[in-house]
Amino acid sequence: METTKKNKENKTRYALLGLLLEGKATGYELKKKMDSSLVYFWSESFGQIYPTLKQMEEEGLVQAEEQPVGDKIRYPYSITNKGRQVLREWLAIPPAAEIIRNELLLKLFFAQPQDKDTVLAHLSQQRLQNQSLQRTFEQLAETLQVSQQAGWIFRSLTLEYGLRAVRAELEWLTYAEREIAKLTMAR
Amino acid sequence: METTKKNKENKTRYALLGLLLEGKATGYELKKKMDSSLVYFWSESFGQIYPTLKQMEEEGLVQAEEQPVGDKIRYPYSITNKGRQVLREWLAIPPAAEIIRNELLLKLFFAQPQDKDTVLAHLSQQRLQNQSLQRTFEQLAETLQVSQQAGWIFRSLTLEYGLRAVRAELEWLTYAEREIAKLTMAR
DNA sequence: TGACGATATATCTTCTTGATATATCTTTGA
DNA sequence: TCAAAGATATATCAAGAAGATATATCGTCA
Numbered sequence: 001m002e003t004t005k006k007n008k009e010n011k012t013r014y015a016l017l018g019l020l021l022e023g024k025a026t027g028y029e030l031k032k033k034m035d036s037s038l039v040y041f042w043s044e045s046f047g048q049i050y051p052t053l054k055q056m057e058e059e060g061l062v063q064a065e066e067q068p069v070g071d072k073i074r075y076p077y078s079i080t081n082k083g084r085q086v087l088r089e090w091l092a093i094p095p096a097a098e099i100i101r102n103e104l105l106l107k108l109f110f111a112q113p114q115d116k117d118t119v120l121a122h123l124s125q126q127r128l129q130n131q132s133l134q135r136t137f138e139q140l141a142e143t144l145q146v147s148q149q150a151g152w153i154f155r156s157l158t159l160e161y162g163l164r165a166v167r168a169e170l171e172w173l174t175y176a177e178r179e180i181a182k183l184t185m186a187r
Numbered sequence: 188m189e190t191t192k193k194n195k196e197n198k199t200r201y202a203l204l205g206l207l208l209e210g211k212a213t214g215y216e217l218k219k220k221m222d223s224s225l226v227y228f229w230s231e232s233f234g235q236i237y238p239t240l241k242q243m244e245e246e247g248l249v250q251a252e253e254q255p256v257g258d259k260i261r262y263p264y265s266i267t268n269k270g271r272q273v274l275r276e277w278l279a280i281p282p283a284a285e286i287i288r289n290e291l292l293l294k295l296f297f298a299q300p301q302d303k304d305t306v307l308a309h310l311s312q313q314r315l316q317n318q319s320l321q322r323t324f325e326q327l328a329e330t331l332q333v334s335q336q337a338g339w340i341f342r343s344l345t346l347e348y349g350l351r352a353v354r355a356e357l358e359w360l361t362y363a364e365r366e367i368a369k370l371t372m373a374r
Numbered sequence: 375t376g377a378c379g380a381t382a383t384a385t386c387t388t389c390t391t392g393a394t395a396t397a398t399c400t401t402t403g404a
Numbered sequence: 405t406c407a408a409a410g411a412t413a414t415a416t417c418a419a420g421a422a423g424a425t426a427t428a429t430c431g432t433c434a
Contacts, residue, residue: 018297
């Protein structure tokens with residue numbers, strides 16, 4: 001696959017531009033929005049957000065505003081038409097294959113028979129995390145049902161993805177625990 | 188959750204140590220091994236592998252050997268007892284929650300009704316990628332069935348995870364395409 | 375013999391994460 | 405009413421990771 005294009009492109013900007021479609025917000029507010037809606041498949045740190053916003057302002061993709069609040073100044077950003085266009089163009093590009101780093105699977109892969117109990121503990125922790133995530137998704141689904149505006153369908157599809165992924169992982173956990181139990185019986 | 192421990196720990200080393208359990212190998216060979224077995228849930232670049240190997244040698248976790256081959260010198264590394272111990276200790280630590288970055292879902296999340304065709308194209312590409320991955324996993328499963336040595340069960344569980352994840356994603360793709368088709372009917 | 379692809383080591387830049395610093399604002403309880 | 409705690413807000417740094425690229429040798433096929 002001889003690709004010349006740089007796959008190293010900063011994607012933080014698109015996440016921020018997308019969030020700014022909903023209205024102006026400060027870097028801090030953008031981070032909060034992200035953590036309440038996108039975290040399950042996308043996250044950014046302040047170390048990425050603030051510099052990216054500044055850079056995008058230089059490029060004319062967003063516009064900052066100085067808003068004095070008491071003794072301090074907030075900098076709410078809003079998306080420009082150029083920003084909207086850049087986001088639209090990016091949306092049309094086929095998404096790059098994700099790179100996954102799953103620490104649980106890595107530990108499992110290197111485990112030996114004597115690590116059985118360790119592995120079972122890891123699986124059990126994973127189950128708890130997934131169950132909690134499942135509840136979060138179910139609550140989000142209820143909230144989403146209420147507000148059926150434009151683009152609603154696509155957002156609900158991302159949520160459905162999360163729900164199915166969690167369910168599949170829980171089923172795998174059950175399978176894995178059972179297989180490891182069998183192992184114990186045999187010896 | 189007041190955690191003092193640095194979550195910023197280099198994990199490349201553990202992947203390399205794990206691979207070195209199977210026998211000595213050069214950085215290049217380690218990369219190849221990784222790409223043929225772990226890629227589906229873990230990957231590393233040369234930019235990580237070579238410096239990490241050097242660093243681990245200084246710490247006494249691996250041992251380099253100078254092996255002249257014709258005009259050039261290979262540097263096969265082998266794991267030391269200290270390395271084995273460090274790996275074992277890491278295996279016992281509960282895995283950190285993965286951070287996911289799914290570009291497809293991000294694009295979906297920001298999509299508007301007019302992006303319908305773009306989204307369908309992305310989904311269709313995703314389906315092809317998943318189908319190809321599914322075939323790879325099925326072939327790997329057959330290979331794995333043959334060699335049932337120690338630790339075989341854990342490796343087969345990681346493969347089973349992959350198979351189930353791919354299957355779940357394919358089912359979601361079908362669901363998503365159907366939902367978007369409904370949308371078209373309605374207007 | 376030359377071309378090509380695989381082997382092998384290495385470095386650089388950019389991107390990303392997590393930790394930390396600083397300061398103000400808001401809320402809550404003593 | 406004062407202090408403490410916690411939320412808001414901006415920012416920077418170090419370490420880690422990804423991707424691109426450079427260099428050179430080896431084996432093999434035409």
